[in-house]
Amino acid sequence: LQRNSNFAKLTQEHVKHFQELLGSESAVIDGLSRDASEDIESFNSDWMRKYRGQTKLVLKPQSTQDVSSILKYCNEQKLAVVPQGGNTGLVGGSVPVFDEIVINLQRMNKIRSFDEVSGILVADAGVILEVADNYLAEKKHIFPLDLGAKGSCQIGGNVATNAGGLRLLRYGSLHGNVLGIEAVLPDGTIMNDLSTLRKNNTGYDLKQLFIGGEGTIGIITGISIICPRRSEAINVAYFGLESYEQVQKAFIEAKNQLSEILSAFELMDGRSQKIVNTVTGKKFPLEGEYPFYCLIETSGSNADHDSEKLQNFLEHVIESSVVSDGVLAENKTQIQDLWTYREGISECLGHWGGVYKYDLSLPISVLYDLVNDVRDRLTEAGVVGNDDSFPAVDVVGYGHMGDANLHLNVAVRRYDKKVEKLLEPFVYEWVQRHNGSISAEHGLGIAKKAYIGYSRDETMLKLMKQVKDLYDPNGIMNPYKYI
Ligand code: FAD
Ligand code: 2HG
Ligand code: ZN
Numbered sequence: 001l002q003r004n005s006n007f008a009k010l011t012q013e014h015v016k017h018f019q020e021l022l023g024s025e026s027a028v029i030d031g032l033s034r035d036a037s038e039d040i041e042s043f044n045s046d047w048m049r050k051y052r053g054q055t056k057l058v059l060k061p062q063s064t065q066d067v068s069s070i071l072k073y074c075n076e077q078k079l080a081v082v083p084q085g086g087n088t089g090l091v092g093g094s095v096p097v098f099d100e101i102v103i104n105l106q107r108m109n110k111i112r113s114f115d116e117v118s119g120i121l122v123a124d125a126g127v128i129l130e131v132a133d134n135y136l137a138e139k140k141h142i143f144p145l146d147l148g149a150k151g152s153c154q155i156g157g158n159v160a161t162n163a164g165g166l167r168l169l170r171y172g173s174l175h176g177n178v179l180g181i182e183a184v185l186p187d188g189t190i191m192n193d194l195s196t197l198r199k200n201n202t203g204y205d206l207k208q209l210f211i212g213g214e215g216t217i218g219i220i221t222g223i224s225i226i227c228p229r230r231s232e233a234i235n236v237a238y239f240g241l242e243s244y245e246q247v248q249k250a251f252i253e254a255k256n257q258l259s260e261i262l263s264a265f266e267l268m269d270g271r272s273q274k275i276v277n278t279v280t281g282k283k284f285p286l287e288g289e290y291p292f293y294c295l296i297e298t299s300g301s302n303a304d305h306d307s308e309k310l311q312n313f314l315e316h317v318i319e320s321s322v323v324s325d326g327v328l329a330e331n332k333t334q335i336q337d338l339w340t341y342r343e344g345i346s347e348c349l350g351h352w353g354g355v356y357k358y359d360l361s362l363p364i365s366v367l368y369d370l371v372n373d374v375r376d377r378l379t380e381a382g383v384v385g386n387d388d389s390f391p392a393v394d395v396v397g398y399g400h401m402g403d404a405n406l407h408l409n410v411a412v413r414r415y416d417k418k419v420e421k422l423l424e425p426f427v428y429e430w431v432q433r434h435n436g437s438i439s440a441e442h443g444l445g446i447a448k449k450a451y452i453g454y455s456r457d458e459t460m461l462k463l464m465k466q467v468k469d470l471y472d473p474n475g476i477m478n479p480y481k482y483i
Helices: 012-022 037-044 064-077 129-138 155-161 244-261 270-280 303-319 332-343 345-352 369-380 417-423 426-433 449-454 458-471
Strands: 081-084 101-104 111-115 120-124 178-184 190-193 219-226 233-241 262-269 292-300 325-328 354-361 392-400 405-412
Touching: 012 064, 037 101, 064 081, 064 101, 064 178, 064 190, 064 219, 111 129, 120 129, 129 155, 155 219, 233 244, 233 303, 233 332, 244 262, 244 292, 244 303, 262 270, 262 332, 270 292, 270 332, 270 345, 270 392, 292 303, 292 332, 303 325, 332 345, 345 354, 345 392, 345 405, 354 417, 354 426, 369 392, 369 405, 369 417, 369 426, 405 417, 417 426, 426 449
Parallel strands: 081 101
Antiparallel strands: 111 120, 120 219, 178 190, 178 219, 233 292, 233 325, 262 292, 262 392, 354 405, 392 405
């Protein structure tokens, strides 16, 4: 990959312009004049520390108008930019590849309005997901998205990646929940589609292009989103199972018996739980060890009714030998503790140095076969094992079972060409053969750029390129990424 020479290189004059434009000097993290390389490092490298750019400038606009002025100037000057939220993305989309200017939304962090009757929240894109959810909790509502990175990711970043997360099976995707978007196009045009209408059939629904667009056609500055009532009663159960067959049976039973109160059905294989146990030193929630575990959450309005339902469900699945053992959280602390066994996996996997990550949609019946096939493949090739001489530590599978979304992760001690060659294109071909998607919820960024063809045909790619060219004719918006 080479730097596109059509893009201008940052000069003192540009920096001076931005300093004047944004007022306070602090809006510019590192101009050419100051050596603040330490400061800038965290904006240049991603959460996994896998991708690293070399920007010399981070801009932190405080208003939609700021974003508009910045982009207008960048477009005129042919300065390439990268929109950045909480920088928790897992496909290298939020950091520069070369010297693109980072436009970080962290200062655009105001809740604009909340309507208690409709449950519609309007907020700046830079509001941190957990902050938005805490605000909504006070109003007895819930943000219809939750994920492990909630303490750092921003709602604008969530929308830009069309994040799925832990409760999609209950609340649905952002494509349905986001009602409006305010975004700035590369030429500085403000697209005000910040509708708070639930229904609005007036032509093309252009905001959908920004949902999951990964910052390639504009910068989202505000969103309006419909938020459900927060459930009074939350219950969590964690259980161990002997096979993936049993996991599928448990899922059918959960839908059958817990139906409208089911809010999460998550899958963790035994190896992923072993890794959480090894890295954190936390003891397993259950006595014995099992090849598979599931975490079920229910959210409803009647605590007694819900616990009874869950209790009955657990008794039933244990009696019918679908589930081997299970535990029910008895209070908030235990609920949170059980969730750490699921939410903590990602971070723990990074413990040895690196991770090859695959975020896949697959038909549920074959979902775990891929993990077995990949593990066999790496084992046969002699690259996975317990001591330092092996590049790979383990192959694990976990994910959002309720959405048929598998996270296949290969934890490694070092990134290794041999391991990489064994994994790719093998994984992508496997997914294509089973009519899956190479990205269920993380997006493509730079990590999956070369593989989009496994999930989209030539016609689709051509149409996407046409959209990109229409919105961003100079190509300044998050270049070198998937499009
Ligand atoms: P960033 O990482 O900053 O950016 C992501 C992409 O969006 C980039 O391409 C960037 O250019 C673009 N972007 C960011 N803000 C804007 C904006 N305002 N306008 C236009 N483009 C923008 N993802 C899931 O889907 N489900 C999960 O369960 C999940 N769990 C995670 C758990 C952990 C521990 C971690 C580290 C990540 C997880 N992720 C998950 C991935 C990540 O958190 C999400 O993709 C999240 O939505 C990214 O938000 P962000 O603000 O950090 O965006
Ligand atoms: C999750 O569900 C996230 O925990 C992260 O989507 C998955 O790290 C991963 O591969
Ligand atoms: Zn996930």
